[in-house]
Amino acid sequence: DQQVKQNSPSLSVQEGRISILNCDYTNSMFDYFLWYKKYPAEGPTFLISISSIKDKNEDGRFTVFLNKSAKHLSLHIVPSQPGDSAVYFCAASYTFPSGGYQKVTFGTGTKLQVIP
Amino acid sequence: IAGITQAPTSQILAAGRRMTLRCTQDMRHNAMYWYRQDLGLGLRLIHYSNTAGTTGKGEVPDGYSVSRANTDDFPLTLASAVPSQTSVYFCASSRTPYSYEQYFGPGTRLTVT
Numbered sequence: 001d002q003q004v005k006q007n008s009p010s011l012s013v014q015e016g017r018i019s020i021l022n023c024d025y026t027n028s029m030f031d032y033f034l035w036y037k038k039y040p041a042e043g044p045t046f047l048i049s050i051s052s053i054k055d056k057n058e059d060g061r062f063t064v065f066l067n068k069s070a071k072h073l074s075l076h077i078v079p080s081q082p083g084d085s086a087v088y089f090c091a092a093s094y095t096f097p098s099g100g101y102q103k104v105t106f107g108t109g110t111k112l113q114v115i116p
Numbered sequence: 117i118a119g120i121t122q123a124p125t126s127q128i129l130a131a132g133r134r135m136t137l138r139c140t141q142d143m144r145h146n147a148m149y150w151y152r153q154d155l156g157l158g159l160r161l162i163h164y165s166n167t168a169g170t171t172g173k174g175e176v177p178d179g180y181s182v183s184r185a186n187t188d189d190f191p192l193t194l195a196s197a198v199p200s201q202t203s204v205y206f207c208a209s210s211r212t213p214y215s216y217e218q219y220f221g222p223g224t225r226l227t228v229t
Contacts, residue, residue: 004158006158009156016138034216034217036220041222041223042222042223043120043206043208043220043221043223044159044206044220044221046217046218046219049216049217089158089159093216094196095172095214101187101213101214102168102213102214102215102216104161104216104218106151106158106159106160107158108156108158109158
């Protein structure tokens with residue numbers, strides 16, 4: 001059962017416009033959410049995160065929104081640049097009740113293409 | 117340059133052969149992870165290690181084994197490779213098992229024929 005879902009495998013956006021990547025989750029225990037960016041032939045790199053106690057986190061051109069009631073988060077990129085073209089993975093984490101270890105579950109990824 | 121290195125970069129392997137994927141980090145991170153990435157399935161956790169000397173099973177551990185003899189190295193072994201193990205394998209680490217952010221290596225592309 002896929003606990004973290006990215007229903008759009010791909011997205012194309014014109015340079016300068018907004019890119020919105022969506023992610024849905026099913027596990028109410030998740031308490032931290034992350035976005036990773038992956039270029040071809042490279043490993044994923046951390047982009048931005050948000051705690052479940054917040055509904056918005058912003059870092060430059062990147063903003064993540066969290067709607068806990070809908071179990072939905074989104075990543076906004078404004079303005080989009082050609083260098084943003086990559087695969088974006090949504091990830092969700094929760095703390096094991098015993099031991100405090102983090103368990104991270106990744107989504108399937110969305111391939112973003114920013115067209116010059 | 118600090119980070120995670122993986123070897124080999126890519127490999128074609130005959131079914132039934134044994135293969136060890138190597139992973140080394142120089143960040144002195146306590147926790148390490150092995151993921152496989154498959155089209156449409158995203159990143160799935162194979163095995164993890166919260167600290168040197170301990171390992172645990174992830175979401176898809178069957179057919180794989182790991183060891184963590186020291187902090188820096190976390191090799192992944194396929195005892196008898198099967199075609200369904202064709203995938204891209206990523207090693208990752210985090211500062212502690214309680215850390216949210218993970219750092220990934222560049223990956224190993226494995227094809228089992």
